[in-house]
Amino acid sequence: xxxxxxxxxxxxxxxxxxxxxxxxxxxxxxxxxxxxxxxxxxxxxxxxxxxxxxxxxxxxxxxxxxxxxxxxxxxxxxxxxxxxxxxxxxxxxxxxxxxxxxxxxxxxxxxxxxxxxxxxxxxxxxxxxxxxxxxxxxxxxxxxxxxxxxxxxxxxxxxxxxxxxxxxxxxxxxxxxxxxxxxxxxxxxxxxxxxxxxxxxxxxxxxxxxxxxxxxxxxxxxxxxxxxxxxxxxxxxxx
Numbered sequence: 293x294x295x296x297x298x299x300x301x302x303x304x305x306x307x308x309x310x311x312x313x314x315x316x317x318x319x320x321x322x323x324x325x326x327x328x329x330x331x332x333x334x335x336x337x338x339x340x341x342x343x344x345x346x347x348x349x350x351x352x353x354x355x356x357x358x359x360x361x362x363x364x365x366x367x368x369x370x371x372x373x374x375x376x377x378x379x380x381x382x383x384x385x386x387x388x389x390x391x392x393x394x395x396x397x398x399x400x401x402x403x404x405x406x407x408x409x410x411x412x413x414x415x416x417x418x419x420x421x422x423x424x425x426x427x428x429x430x431x432x433x434x435x436x437x438x439x440x441x442x443x444x445x446x447x448x449x450x451x452x453x454x455x456x457x458x459x460x461x462x463x464x465x466x467x468x469x470x471x472x473x474x475x476x477x478x479x480x481x482x483x484x485x486x487x488x489x490x491x492x493x494x495x496x497x498x499x500x501x502x503x504x505x506x507x508x509x510x511x512x513x514x515x516x517x518x519x520x521x522x523x524x525x526x527x528x529x530x531x
Contacts, residue, residue: 299453299474302489303330303425306453306473307337313471314421314451318342321446322419325349327436328406329493331424334453336501338423343512346505347410349422349440350402351432352395357387366431367392368439369399374431409502411509420445422467424452425490426475426483430459437466454486455479 300306322344326335332348339346354365356379364383365375373392380388420440427433433450441448450463451471456479463470474486484490 297480297485298488300487302487303333303493304337306425306487307334307423308341309473310334310423310451310453310471311338311341313473314338314342314449317419317421317449320419321417322421323347323413323415324421324423325415325436325440327351327422327424327432328402329495329498332498332501333493334425335423336505338421338451339505340508342421343509344421345411345413345509346502347413348403348406348502349436350399350406351435351439352399353432354388354391354395357383357391363429363431365392366435367395367399368435369396369403370439370442371396372435372439372442374435374438376429376431406499406502409499409506411506414443415440416444417446419447419449421449421451423450426486427452427455427459427463428483430455430462433459434463434466437463441466454483 300309318341322342324335324339324342324344325347326332326349328348328350332346335346338344350369351366353363354367356362356364364379365373365388367373422433422436422440424433433452437448437450447468449469449471450467453473454475455472457476460470460472460476480486
């Protein structure tokens with residue numbers, strides 16, 4: 293059997309395995325960010341294990357004008373753009389400008405769509421764990437890292453189930469740490485090869501998991517206040 297092939301049952305299993313590698317962060321002030329859509333399934337398990345809030349980072353791929361499936365750039369909602377410079381040098385600059393604006397607008401639209409389902413938190417001064425279901429070229433992840441880095445986190449950790457060694461090396465230039473479970477010793481060519489089940493993640497599932505994660509985190513925050521008696525006396529017979 294090829295090493296790593298089918299290592300994860302599904303994205304939730306991959307998230308639980310990642311969470312084991314991140315257990316040392318449980319007592320830290322952590323925010324988990326995931327790249328929708330598939331990354332949210334992984335990020336949900338990580339956030340649940342760490343007792344951390346779950347947010348999303350929206351990045352959009354820009355496909356080649358002659359082959360839209362081939363990504364040449366990625367852009368965040370804030371306009372942070374990462375490109376394959378060698379290929380972009382042969383692309384019409386005006387086309388690229390318009391494509392960038394269109395994808396940035398779509399990223400903002402998706403932000404508005406997910407905003408009601410995620411807590412409003414700033415990564416500034418906190419430990420950020422950035423999660424996806426895997427990385428191939430790394431353009432979208434690198435754009436996400438750059439965007440979050442600008443927000444001033446205390447520490448920025450990229451954690452993914454699988455990624456090739458050259459992509460990991462590139463990400464380490466911007467992230468404080470990169471954690472990968474499989475693929476660095478010989479990438480199988482596609483993220484899906486590492487999963488036994490790797491269907492597209494429906495948007496309804498993304499929203500459901502974000503809502504579930506938000507409720508769990510809010511309830512966990514309120515629990516100490518409910519369990520502790522008010523200052524100055526017992527918890528019964530007040531007023």
